[in-house]
Amino acid sequence: xxxxxxxxxxxxxxxxxxxxxxxxxxxxxxxxxxxxxxxxxxxxxxxxxxxxxxxxxxxxxxxxxxxxxxxxxxxxxxxxxxxxxxxxxxxxxxxxxxxxxxxxxxxxxxxxxxxxxxxxxxxxxxxxxxxxxxxxxxxxxxxxxxxxxxxxxxxxxxxxxxxxxxxxxxxxxxxxxxxxxxxxxxxxxxxxxxxxxxxxxxxxxxxxxxxxxxxxxxxxxxxxxxxxxxxxxxxxxxxxxxxxxxxxxxxxx
Numbered sequence: 001x002x003x004x005x006x007x008x009x010x011x012x013x014x015x016x017x018x019x020x021x022x023x024x025x026x027x028x029x030x031x032x033x034x035x036x037x038x039x040x041x042x043x044x045x046x047x048x049x050x051x052x053x054x055x056x057x058x059x060x061x062x063x064x065x066x067x068x069x070x071x072x073x074x075x076x077x078x079x080x081x082x083x084x085x086x087x088x089x090x091x092x093x094x095x096x097x098x099x100x101x102x103x104x105x106x107x108x109x110x111x112x113x114x115x116x117x118x119x120x121x122x123x124x125x126x127x128x129x130x131x132x133x134x135x136x137x138x139x140x141x142x143x144x145x146x147x148x149x150x151x152x153x154x155x156x157x158x159x160x161x162x163x164x165x166x167x168x169x170x171x172x173x174x175x176x177x178x179x180x181x182x183x184x185x186x187x188x189x190x191x192x193x194x195x196x197x198x199x200x201x202x203x204x205x206x207x208x209x210x211x212x213x214x215x216x217x218x219x220x221x222x223x224x225x226x227x228x229x230x231x232x233x234x235x236x237x238x239x240x241x242x243x244x245x246x247x248x249x250x251x252x253x
Contacts, residue, residue, distance in 0.1 A: 021096040025088045026161075032080035032151075033158025035070040042067040081150035084157070089132060090139030090146060097132050097157075101125060104164045107171070114170055114191075120198035121163050127209030128160045134213045149212045156208035163202045170194035 007020040042064040049060050071077050089097050104125045111118035131153055139146050173190035176182050 021092070022100070025084075025096045025100065028075075028080035028084040028088065029154060029158050029161060031074040032071075032077045032084070032154045033162075035067070035074050036077055036155065037158070038067040038070055039064070077151055077154065081154040082147055084154050085135055085139070085146050085150040086143070089135050090143065094132050094136040098129070100161075101129050101132065104128075104160065107164065107167050110171055111167060113174060114167075114195070114198075116195055117163075117167050117170055117198045120202040121160075121167055124160045124163055124202045124205035127205050128156055131156055131209045131212040152208045152211045156205055156212065159201060159205050159208065163197060163205075166194040166197045 003019045003023050003026075007016055007023050010016045010019065042060070045060050046064060049058055074080070075083075104121070108118055108122055111121070135146050135153065169190055173187040173194075177184065177187050
């Protein structure tokens with residue numbers, strides 16, 4: 001919300017453009033990754049209750065049904081992912097994405113008191129940067145290969161950005177705990193959540209990064225022959241018919 005306000009109302013035109021670029025980059029990540037996470041979390045909730053009678057009594061199944069539709073009416077995850085790798089990373093040559101990655105790295109030195117967070121975030125950010133640079137390098141010559149791994153890249157970006165936000169929350173909680181009147185139970189819960197994320201969610205980043213960066217190996221023409229039909233013509237049309245030099249004009253305008 002703050003980024004949106006700055007993109008519209010900041011007195012400095014350069015800052016308005018910078019915030020608009022950040023907003024454009026993160027919009028497909030928020031829509032795609034957050035809705036996919038919602039489905040997974042709701043599904044985990046069903047597992048917690050463990051039996052059909054218990055599930056129906058609690059209404060947990062309805063949460064899953066409600067969460068599942070979000071990956072459709074927010075624009076399917078595939079559409080969001082193709083928008084991310086094409087318009088937001090490929091066309092821009094990764095400028096905004098790499099700036100965000102640099103900001104993520106800026107936290108590493110501040111996480112000395114949280115080794116699991118520091119190490120987990122560093123490894124995850126390394127994978128995100130490698131995947132981003134692969135997209136920037138590959139997009140001009142082989143946009144179909146990039147489109148074929150767009151969903152893993154979106155999930156990678158969301159996972160790492162989530163770790164970044166959790167690390168920032170942990171730093172704020174640690175500082176707040178120094179105050180004599182601190183709400184210790186709440187703040188220690190924030191630290192525990194951040195550590196849990198670092199130890200159980202951030203490790204997902206490594207295989208996702210590997211899936212992206214090894215995308216062209218062993219494919220033997222699969223992308224050229226089949227990816228267009230498999231991913232869907234509409235997803236590719238969102239990228240200007242996969243022409244990396246096409247103007248950034250939406251089909252419905």
